[in-house]
Amino acid sequence: MVERISLSRRRALFGAAGLAGAGAVAATAAACSDDPPPATAVSPRGVVAFHGPRQAGIITDAQDRLAFAAFDVSAGVSREELRTLLVGWTAAAARMAAGQAVADDEAAPQSPPRDTGEAIGLTAGNLTITFGVGPSLFDNRFGLASRRPAALADIPPLPGDNLDPLRSRGDLCVQACADDPQVAFHAVRNLRRLAQGTAVLRWFQLGFGRTSTTSSDQDTPRNLMGFKDGTNNIKREDAASLDKHVWVGADGDQAWMRGGTYVVTRRIRMLLESWDRDYLRDQEQVFGRAKASGAPLGAAEEFDPVPLGAKDAGGELIIAADAHIRLAAPASNGGVTLLRRGYSYTDGVNQETGQLDAGLFFIAFQRDPRTGFIPVQRRLAASDALNEYIQHTSSAVFAVPPGVRDGRDYWASGLLA
Numbered sequence: 001m002v003e004r005i006s007l008s009r010r011r012a013l014f015g016a017a018g019l020a021g022a023g024a025v026a027a028t029a030a031a032c033s034d035d036p037p038p039a040t041a042v043s044p045r046g047v048v049a050f051h052g053p054r055q056a057g058i059i060t061d062a063q064d065r066l067a068f069a070a071f072d073v074s075a076g077v078s079r080e081e082l083r084t085l086l087v088g089w090t091a092a093a094a095r096m097a098a099g100q101a102v103a104d105d106e107a108a109p110q111s112p113p114r115d116t117g118e119a120i121g122l123t124a125g126n127l128t129i130t131f132g133v134g135p136s137l138f139d140n141r142f143g144l145a146s147r148r149p150a151a152l153a154d155i156p157p158l159p160g161d162n163l164d165p166l167r168s169r170g171d172l173c174v175q176a177c178a179d180d181p182q183v184a185f186h187a188v189r190n191l192r193r194l195a196q197g198t199a200v201l202r203w204f205q206l207g208f209g210r211t212s213t214t215s216s217d218q219d220t221p222r223n224l225m226g227f228k229d230g231t232n233n234i235k236r237e238d239a240a241s242l243d244k245h246v247w248v249g250a251d252g253d254q255a256w257m258r259g260g261t262y263v264v265t266r267r268i269r270m271l272l273e274s275w276d277r278d279y280l281r282d283q284e285q286v287f288g289r290a291k292a293s294g295a296p297l298g299a300a301e302e303f304d305p306v307p308l309g310a311k312d313a314g315g316e317l318i319i320a321a322d323a324h325i326r327l328a329a330p331a332s333n334g335g336v337t338l339l340r341r342g343y344s345y346t347d348g349v350n351q352e353t354g355q356l357d358a359g360l361f362f363i364a365f366q367r368d369p370r371t372g373f374i375p376v377q378r379r380l381a382a383s384d385a386l387n388e389y390i391q392h393t394s395s396a397v398f399a400v401p402p403g404v405r406d407g408r409d410y411w412a413s414g415l416l417a
Helices: 005-013 022-032 080-098 182-194 239-245 271-274 280-287 322-326 373-383 385-389
Strands: 065-073 130-133 173-180 199-210 263-269 342-347 355-367 391-399
Touching: 065 182, 065 355, 080 130, 173 182, 173 391, 182 199, 182 373, 199 263, 239 271, 263 342, 271 355, 271 385, 280 385, 322 373, 355 391, 373 385
Parallel strands: none
Antiparallel strands: 065 173, 065 199, 130 173, 130 391, 199 342, 263 355, 263 391, 342 355
16 A cells, blocks of 8 residues: 655655746655656556656556646747746646645745645655647747647548537647546646646546556456457557657657657547447447457457457358457558557536436557557548447547656757747
């Protein structure tokens, strides 16, 4: 069990650094980290390193809870004001990732608290805070048009989409993942507060129950349809696959994105009432896997190779031509592979239908969405048997810059330098 850190110990570790400067705050965090673990793995002490060559929350062991937010920069904000926001956000994120309050409010008891306080007494909960920028940031407001990577383009309309524009896109994004829902919520809430006057919240999504496995140390979870999800996901231990499919290489067209990645998010509502009435055999044919074991149809174990060419005695494909596992497989998509990191969600009841508003908040990291997510999703949208039971209701893409190197660095510094 992770030991809880008292508020007094937090203050002893960080003193009254506040948010006077990103360098001083982040340096204090690093100095008190006691050899923090690498950003790829969760820690038994509940702290995942914030600084490093790549942002945490991508190949970090997937935590249990998600708070994902997209922001729009307010009208009239200058490029320098945007930079100031990101400097302040980075300092606050470094503190929260280390299990600290955003600022020491005892130093100014006659002022409104600078930290909202709901994480007082909680551990860091393996919190990771991951930052990205959307295509809309590269319009004429900040003089950044020439620095927009070619890969950072809005996801085009796809067959079957029923997108809510108020839940889609955004100038900036923040992904907070933790093993404690209150810790994840606290992170986004406080970054939103710091953005007052500079950026506004465009949309916000909470998630529970990871639907992917990002490490060989983790068991494969199940989605809300009851099937194992992410069996063949890229694992953080597979550096060669990450370099090939996830990280932007030295050939990237924008230097500030080399070593970074791109993330696509999709809110996928599951029509669970219809799904729950379907026969088990039909459900398994839709996915192409056995529900209980997770094994591909025609195989014995979950991690057995998917027998895409196998046929039954009558000459029919054992894994149907429209099965989800077939259409999404790298072998069916020219080797394209995504690093998935999604979460289940529930947002109450759909007022139009009286049915559950629940499903998958899909998150996928990749080297280039134009050759990654988009062609795979076109293939799925055209003929996936699962389409009868799902509906895509939001869509966004963001460039995720490389990590914050040290206490003098800040999110997207290469872009705004």
